[in-house]
Amino acid sequence: MIIMAKNMETGVELIDEQHRELIGRINNVTKMGTKSASEEETERTIDLLGEYIIKHFTDEETLQQLCHYPKYKWHKGLHHYYIKEFQKLKNEFDANGPSVRFTLDLHNSIINWIVRHIKSVDAEFGEYYRKQIAESSKQVSRHQALNEERKVALTAVT
Numbered sequence: 001m002i003i004m005a006k007n008m009e010t011g012v013e014l015i016d017e018q019h020r021e022l023i024g025r026i027n028n029v030t031k032m033g034t035k036s037a038s039e040e041e042t043e044r045t046i047d048l049l050g051e052y053i054i055k056h057f058t059d060e061e062t063l064q065q066l067c068h069y070p071k072y073k074w075h076k077g078l079h080h081y082y083i084k085e086f087q088k089l090k091n092e093f094d095a096n097g098p099s100v101r102f103t104l105d106l107h108n109s110i111i112n113w114i115v116r117h118i119k120s121v122d123a124e125f126g127e128y129y130r131k132q133i134a135e136s137s138k139q140v141s142r143h144q145a146l147n148e149e150r151k152v153a154l155t156a157v158t
């Protein structure tokens with residue numbers, strides 16, 4: 001079971017919220033093994049995780065494009081790789097059902113990468129995003145100050 005630790009927060013509200021949901025769905029899959037759920041129930045839980053992985057990656061990539069993140073293509077490439085890894089895992093489940101191999105692969109590929117990815121590359125994007133936001137609000141304040149100065153100057157003239 002994974003817990004969203006403080007050092008896994010990126011400081012970007014939307015992303016952190018989605019990471020929480022993602023981790024919740026991963027935990028749901030791992031719980032299936034311990035409560036010996038039916039194969040159908042496990043399959044549905046894996047599908048729910050797969051759907052959310054796609055949704056989250058798409059949202060994160062859109063946010064990166066919106067703020068012209070310089071590492072967007074590279075980050076998207078990593079997401080693409082993870083989707084393929086997840087698909088492999090899903091295929092394994094479809095072929096063999098719940099198995100020790102499946103549980104091991106789930107831990108090694110999905111759980112390990114998600115934690116590493118969040119702590120490293122997503123954290124890096126979070127830092128960039130927060131800087132961009134801070135810079136934009138500085139620009140807005142500068143713009144507002146300039147407008148105020150102009151108003152004062154115009155009042156002095158008239």
Ligand SMILES: [Fe+2]
Pocket residue numbers: 060075079117121122
């Ligand atoms: Fe990411």
